[in-house]
Amino acid sequence: MLKAVELSKSYNGTVALDSLNLNIEPGEIYCLLGANGAGKTTTINLFLNFVEH
Numbered sequence: 001m002l003k004a005v006e007l008s009k010s011y012n013g014t015v016a017l018d019s020l021n022l023n024i025e026p027g028e029i030y031c032l033l034g035a036n037g038a039g040k041t042t043t044i045n046l047f048l049n050f051v052e053h
Contacts, residue, residue, distance in 0.1 A: 016042040
């Protein structure tokens, strides 16, 4: 299971991710889709602990 509760991230005062709530159960498949700058890469990097929150 992958779960995020109110996950947020900002860089030098610029909000990259604002209060993400996500719950993915085992066996489910999800896709992150959005425009440039929507926070897709930031979200994945937070889940993988590549950046601190």
